[in-house]
Amino acid sequence: MTTTQWLLGFHLVAAFLFVSGAVAVGVLATAATRRERPSEVASLLGLTRVAVVLVAVGSLLALVLGVALVRHQGRSFGTGWISAALALWVVSVVLGSIGGRSARHARYLAERLASEGDLPSDELRRSLTSARAQALNYGSFVAALAILALMVWQPGG
Amino acid sequence: MNALLFLHVLAAMTAVGLLMVVAIAAGARMWRPARLAAIGAVVITIVAVGLGEGLAADEDAAGTWLDVSRGLAVFGVLLGGAALIVVTGLAQSRPRWRGSIVAAASVVVSIGLAVAFVMSAKPS
Numbered sequence: 001m002t003t004t005q006w007l008l009g010f011h012l013v014a015a016f017l018f019v020s021g022a023v024a025v026g027v028l029a030t031a032a033t034r035r036e037r038p039s040e041v042a043s044l045l046g047l048t049r050v051a052v053v054l055v056a057v058g059s060l061l062a063l064v065l066g067v068a069l070v071r072h073q074g075r076s077f078g079t080g081w082i083s084a085a086l087a088l089w090v091v092s093v094v095l096g097s098i099g100g101r102s103a104r105h106a107r108y109l110a111e112r113l114a115s116e117g118d119l120p121s122d123e124l125r126r127s128l129t130s131a132r133a134q135a136l137n138y139g140s141f142v143a144a145l146a147i148l149a150l151m152v153w154q155p156g157g
Numbered sequence: 158m159n160a161l162l163f164l165h166v167l168a169a170m171t172a173v174g175l176l177m178v179v180a181i182a183a184g185a186r187m188w189r190p191a192r193l194a195a196i197g198a199v200v201i202t203i204v205a206v207g208l209g210e211g212l213a214a215d216e217d218a219a220g221t222w223l224d225v226s227r228g229l230a231v232f233g234v235l236l237g238g239a240a241l242i243v244v245t246g247l248a249q250s251r252p253r254w255r256g257s258i259v260a261a262a263s264v265v266v267s268i269g270l271a272v273a274f275v276m277s278a279k280p281s
Contacts, residue, residue, distance in 0.1 A: 001280050009278030016173055016273045023174025024181065031190050043185060050181050145167070152163045 003072055011065040017058025019148065022096070022141050024051035029103060029137070033128045036120040038113035041128065045107035052100065063089055080156045085147045092143035099136030102127070161212045168205035172198045172234065173269040179241050180262035183248070186255055191262075192245040199238040206230055226275040233268035241265065 025048045032044035063086075070082060077083060106127040113121050175198035182191035209230070213223060241262055248254045 001278060005278040005280065009274040012273050012277035013270050016170055016270055019167075019170040020174035020177055020269075023171050024177040027175065027178050027194065028181070028190075043187070044190075047181050047185055047187075050184075051177060054177065148166060148170075149163055152166065153159050 004069070007065055007069045007072060011062060011069055014058050014061035014065055015148070015151075017054050018062050019058075019144050021051045021054035021058055022144060024048075025055060026137070026141065032106075037118055038110040038121060038124055039118045041124060042107055042110035042114050045103060045110060048103065055096070059089070059093055081150045081154050085150045088143045088147045088150070092140045092147070095136045095143065096140035099133050099140060102130055102133030102136070106133075158212070158215050161208055161215065165205055165208035165212055168201050168208060169269070169273065172201040172205055172238075173266060173273075175201065176234075176238065176241075176262060176266045176269060179245065180259055180266060183245060183255060183258045183262055186248075186252070188245050188249050191248075191258075192242060195238055195241040195245055195262075199235065199242060202230070202235050202238055206235065220279065222275050222279045226272050229268055229272045229275065234265060234272065237261070237265035237268060 028044050028048045028051065032041045032048075035041050035044065066085070070077060075082060077086070106124065109121075109124055109127055113119070113124055175194045178194035179191045179198065182188075182194060206227075209227075212218070241258070244254060244258050244261070248258055
C-alpha cells in the first residue's frame with residue numbers, strides 16, 4: 001500500500017470517529033431530554049462523555065491526517081475546498097465546545113436534583129431544551145456534514 | 158454519483174454512531190436505549206449497503222477491497238448488529254452478559270471502522 005492509501009484510510013477512520021461520535025452524543029442527549037427523573041437525565045448525559053472523547057480524538061486525528069494528506073499530495077492549502085474545510089473544522093469544534101458547556105451544566109444540575117429527591121424540575125427541562133444550546137450543537141454537526149460534503153465533491157479540484 | 162457517495166458515507170457514519178450508543182448504553186445497563194440503537198444501526202446499515210451497491214454499479218467498481226468490505230459489512234456489521242438486537246433484548250434478565258455485550262458491540266464498531274478503512278484506502 002502507498003503512503004497516500006494509508007493516510008486516506010486512517011483519515012476516513014478518524015472522520016468516522018468524529019461524525020459517528022457526534023451522532024452518538026446527539027442520540028444520548030436527545031434520549032436525556034425525554035426523561036423526567038433527574039437521575040435518569042444525569043445517567044444519560046454522563047454517558048455522552050465517552051462519545052465526546054471519541055469526537056475529540058476523531059476531530060483532532062482527522063485534522064492532522066488531512067493536513068498530512070494535503071502536504072503529501074502536494075496540494076495547496078489555498079485551494080478553495082481545502083481552506084473551506086479547515087475553516088468549517090474550526091467552526092464545528094468551537095460551536096461543539098460551547099454547546100457542550102450547556103450540556104455539562106445540565107448534567108451537574110441533574111446530578112444535584114437527583115441527590116435532592118429526584119423530582120422532575122422545570123429548571124432542568126429548560127436547561128435540556130435550551131434553544132441556544134441546541135442551535136450550537138446542531139450548528140457544530142451541520143459544519144461537520146459540510147466538511148464531509150466538501151471532501152466528496154471537492155469543488156474546484 | 159457524488160450525492161450517492163455522500164449519502165453512503167453519511168449512512169455508514171450514522172450506523173457506526175448508533176453502534177457506539179449500543180456499546181456505551183450497554184456498559185451502563187441501559188438496555189432499552191441500547192436495543193433501540195441496535196435496531197436503528199441495522200436499518201441504517203441496510204440503507205448504507207444498498208447505497209454502496211448502487212455506487213459500485215454506477216462506477217462499475219470491482220476488486221478484492223470491494224469484496225472484503227462487502228463481507229465485513231454484511232457478516233460483521235449487519236449480522237453483528239442483528240445479534241446485538243437479540244442479546245440486548247435478553248440482557249435485562251441476564252445481568253452477567255453486560256461485559257460480553259459491551260465487548261461484542263465494540264467489536265462491531267471496530268469492524269465498521271475497518272470497512273471505512275478498506276473502502277477509502279482500496280488496498281488491492
